[in-house]
Amino acid sequence: MKTLILNGSPRKSGVTAQILGHFSDLLQTRSEIENIYLYAEEIKPCRGCLKCRPDKTCILPHDAAHDIAFKINESDLLIFGFPTYWGNMPGPLKNLFDRCVPVFEYIEGFQIKKMQKGKKAIIVTSSSAPFPYNQLPSQSRGAIRSIKTILNAGGIETIRVVNIANSKNFDQKRASVFEKINHFINWKF
Numbered sequence: 445m446k447t448l449i450l451n452g453s454p455r456k457s458g459v460t461a462q463i464l465g466h467f468s469d470l471l472q473t474r475s476e477i478e479n480i481y482l483y484a485e486e487i488k489p490c491r492g493c494l495k496c497r498p499d500k501t502c503i504l505p506h507d508a509a510h511d512i513a514f515k516i517n518e519s520d521l522l523i524f525g526f527p528t529y530w531g532n533m534p535g536p537l538k539n540l541f542d543r544c545v546p547v548f549e550y551i552e553g554f555q556i557k558k559m560q561k562g563k564k565a566i567i568v569t570s571s572s573a574p575f576p577y578n579q580l581p582s583q584s585r586g587a588i589r590s591i592k593t594i595l596n597a598g599g600i601e602t603i604r605v606v607n608i609a610n611s612k613n614f615d616q617k618r619a620s621v622f623e624k625i626n627h628f629i630n631w632k633f
C-alpha cells in the first residue's frame with residue numbers, strides 16, 4: 445500500500461501537522477509513506493484554459509502540481525490535512541486541486557470518468573471555532589464539503605474525517621484525539 449500525506453497548513457508544528465505526523469508514525473509499518481508540505485512547493489495558478497480536459501494533463505510548464513498529480517495517481521490512501529480558512533480550504537491546497545482536474549475526472553462525450561475509483565481518503569481539518577459552531581456551513585463543515593466535492597469527482601471514498609474544533613485548546617485534547625486515530629487505523633489496516 446502507498447500513502448500520500450499532504451499538509452496544507454503553513455504552520456509546520458500546528459494542529460494539522462501534529463495530527464498528520466501521528467498518522468504518518470502509525471502507518472509507517474503498514475504502508476509506504478510520502479509526506480508533502482504543500483507550502484514549500486511552487487505551484488502556478490490554474491489559467492482556466494481547460495486544455496487538460498482533452499490532453500489529460502495540465503499544459504502549464506512543469507512544476508510541483510505535475511509531480512503531486514503523479515503521486516496522487518500512484519497512491520492507494522490519500523491523507524489531506526489543512527486548517528479551515530474562511531469556511532474552506534487554504535488557497536495553496538485549492539490551487540493544487542485546480543491544477544489537477546484531469547487527475548480526478550475525465551470527460552468523454554457525455555460520460556464523466558472518475559479517475560481515482562477504488563482509492564480511499566482521510567480528511568483532517570481544524571478550526572478555531574468551538575463545537576458546535578465548527579459544524580456550521582460557514583466553518584469546517586464548508587471546508588469538508590468543499591474537499592469532498594473534489595474527492596467525490598475522482599471516485600475517492602472518504603473513510604474518516606478528523607475535525608478539531610477550538611484548536612487553541614488542542615494540547616488538552618491531543619491524547620484522546622490520538623487514541624481515537626489509533627483505534628481507527630488498527631481496525632482499518
Ligand SMILES: Cc1cc2nc3c(=O)[nH]c(=O)nc-3n(C[C@H](O)[C@H](O)[C@H](O)COP(=O)(O)O)c2cc1C
Nearest residue numbers: 453458459460527528529530531570571572573611
Ligand atoms: C486566513 C485564516 C482564515 C481562518 N478562517 C477560519 C474560519 O473560517 N473558521 C475557523 O473556525 N477558524 C478559522 N481560522 C483559524 C484556523 O482554522 C485555526 O487557527 C487552525 O486550527 C490552525 O490550524 P493549524 O495549526 O493546523 O495551522 C482561520 C485562520 C486564518 C489564518
